[in-house]
Amino acid sequence: MAEELVLLNFFSSAFAMRVRVALAEKGIQYECKEDNLFDKSPLLLEMNPIHKKVPVLIHNGKPICESLIIVQYIDEVWNDRSPLLASDPYQRSQTRFWADYVDKKVYSAGKRIWLGKGEEKEAAKKELLEVLKTLERELGDKVYFGGETIGLVDVALLPFSSWFYTYETCGNFSIEAECPKIVAWARRCMKKESVSKSLADPHKIYNDFVLDAKKKLGIE
Amino acid sequence: MAGQEVKLLGAWFSPFVHRVEWVLKLKGIQYEFVEEDLTNKSPLLVNYNPVHKRVPVLVHHGNPIAESLVIIEYIDDTWKQNPIMPQDPYERARARFWAKFVEEKFTEVIRGTIMLEGEQQEKEVKQAREALDVLEGELKGKKFFGGDTIGFLDIVLGWIAIWLGVIEEIACIKVFDSNKYPFIGKWMENFAELPVVKENLPARDKLVLYFHKIRQFGLASAVKK
Numbered sequence: 001m002a003e004e005l006v007l008l009n010f011f012s013s014a015f016a017m018r019v020r021v022a023l024a025e026k027g028i029q030y031e032c033k034e035d036n037l038f039d040k041s042p043l044l045l046e047m048n049p050i051h052k053k054v055p056v057l058i059h060n061g062k063p064i065c066e067s068l069i070i071v072q073y074i075d076e077v078w079n080d081r082s083p084l085l086a087s088d089p090y091q092r093s094q095t096r097f098w099a100d101y102v103d104k105k106v107y108s109a110g111k112r113i114w115l116g117k118g119e120e121k122e123a124a125k126k127e128l129l130e131v132l133k134t135l136e137r138e139l140g141d142k143v144y145f146g147g148e149t150i151g152l153v154d155v156a157l158l159p160f161s162s163w164f165y166t167y168e169t170c171g172n173f174s175i176e177a178e179c180p181k182i183v184a185w186a187r188r189c190m191k192k193e194s195v196s197k198s199l200a201d202p203h204k205i206y207n208d209f210v211l212d213a214k215k216k217l218g219i220e
Numbered sequence: 221m222a223g224q225e226v227k228l229l230g231a232w233f234s235p236f237v238h239r240v241e242w243v244l245k246l247k248g249i250q251y252e253f254v255e256e257d258l259t260n261k262s263p264l265l266v267n268y269n270p271v272h273k274r275v276p277v278l279v280h281h282g283n284p285i286a287e288s289l290v291i292i293e294y295i296d297d298t299w300k301q302n303p304i305m306p307q308d309p310y311e312r313a314r315a316r317f318w319a320k321f322v323e324e325k326f327t328e329v330i331r332g333t334i335m336l337e338g339e340q341q342e343k344e345v346k347q348a349r350e351a352l353d354v355l356e357g358e359l360k361g362k363k364f365f366g367g368d369t370i371g372f373l374d375i376v377l378g379w380i381a382i383w384l385g386v387i388e389e390i391a392c393i394k395v396f397d398s399n400k401y402p403f404i405g406k407w408m409e410n411f412a413e414l415p416v417v418k419e420n421l422p423a424r425d426k427l428v429l430y431f432h433k434i435r436q437f438g439l440a441s442a443v444k445k
Contacts, residue, residue: 089297
């Protein structure tokens with residue numbers, strides 16, 4: 001049966017990048033449709049009426065929404081290669097725990113750094129660094145969070161490494177100075193083609209999206 | 221004590237803890253319940269959940285799992301009888317989607333209203349009602365979200381059958397309206413009647429007292445800041 005796979009994407013969306021990394025890791029062919037955050041396509045509104053957000057994966061006409069849910073779906077359907085979760089239930093629970101941790105803590109702190117100002121921004125910087133340090137402890141001496149191969153937690157966190165340049169520029173601080181292990185981990189992952197081809201360029205995110213978004217939202 | 225391979229660290233008033241208990245009971249899993257005093261966290265809790273230091277924590281063969289939804293998927297992965305999650309990957313993705321929707325758009329929002337007043341609280345109440353509109357549409361007259369028997373979404377939303385009324389009372393808000401949400405209303409009744417739910421419900425007046433205290437304490441601390 002010919003598989004029809006469409007990804008509704010936005011180049012700078014960390015969440016969409018997660019799906020791109022997962023699809024690339026599994027060597028899956030798909031059509032990438034670029035949506036516009038400020039002018040959403042009818043297809044996006046039809047396929048994700050509840051949240052109206054990218055990413056949406058459309059598999060043989062059926063939509064799957066929410067990035068980590070999409071990634072787990074991909075892992076379960078294409079279960080014959082590059083597993084992103086272990087088969088052992090306990091390992092899977094720990095993976096899900098840490099993916100959930102990344103989901104709850106990284107995006108919100110990061111957003112308050114590039115959109116916020118003053119005290120809010122300073123608090124968000126502190127928070128992001130604490131979260132990254134906690135993740136460094138969890139990584140330990142492993143090559144990847146998934147162990148010897150990239151796993152769900154790596155996929156969950158990697159796109160935010162593309163956003164480090166934005167956070168550092170807007171927040172006037174260095175993430176590498178405080179969290180060198182995380183930066184080293186991201187660099188290691190970037191050596192894989194599945195990652196380097198899937199993540200957006202950090203400077204492009206800042207120059208093409210962030211500056212434009214700030215202007216549109218009336219933030220200096 | 222040797223031999224108790226499943227322990228649940230919990231608190232009597234926590235809807236998140238009860239979720240896990242419902243699943244354990246549905247699968248007929250024996251477990252030891254350890255009541256935690258969250259105002260004075262035990263070394264055991266801090267050791268087993270250093271990241272969040274909160275309940276529930278399931279401990280299986282000495283290995284801890286935290287976060288209620290993660291725990292539920294672990295239980296379903298490990299004990300195959302009476303499955304909570306669907307087998308088909310697309311249906312599983314749908315179940316997870318709705319669970320996330322409930323948590324982010326309803327559970328966390330209602331939790332927020334406990335510590336808020338005035339306009340800020342009203343904003344959250346409006347958001348909660350919008351989420352309930354969506355859920356009413358999703359239920360569409362089925363007995364349970366899972367069909368004839370309960371599934372993941374029923375377990376995730378089930379707390380409202382008992383706790384929503386309590387929080388509405390202590391926070392002086394009105395979210396549920398039986399005229400506006402007839403399907404959800406009937407569903408709450410059916411859910412509360414399930415044996416696994418009925419058999420260890422916390423007493424309503426105790427819950428009201430407890431959450432009232434939480435609100436008073438929270439509002440007072442907010443004023444101090």
